[in-house]
Amino acid sequence: MKRLTPKELEDYEQRLRTMLAVLTGDIDRLEAEALGDRGVPHEVSAEGGTDSYSQEFSLELLERDESTVREVLQALDRIKGGSFGACEGCGSMILKERLKLVPHARNCIECQRKEEQGLL
Ligand SMILES: [Zn+2]
Secondary structure: OOOOOHHHHHHHHHHHHHHHHHHOOOOOHHHHHHHHHHOOOOOOOOOOOOOOOOOOOOHHHOOOOHHHHHHHHHHHHHHHHOOOOEOOOOOOEOOHHHHHHOOOOOOOHHHHHHHHOOOO
């Protein structure tokens, strides 16, 4: 199983914390996006940002409800516990493309589909 690098984990943790702040109403989206750009460590502070997923990740995708808040909190727990990025259904690594869009995803796309179809 390919593990995420500490740098990647750090980035995801930052995303999740920003999401959480937005979800709980601590900051508004514009502020969060600005914070997200500023907050990436070890990045050359060039204007425009070289952070490859700041463009892909959109806070617009966030649903402001309690279950999303819970999932974000659980994702932060998984970062602490070292299981972040692994699918809860089959244990394989969730595709990075998916994690970039949905950092709080619990399942890989395949298992997510099964769950939606009621097969799990
Ligand atoms: Zn899976």
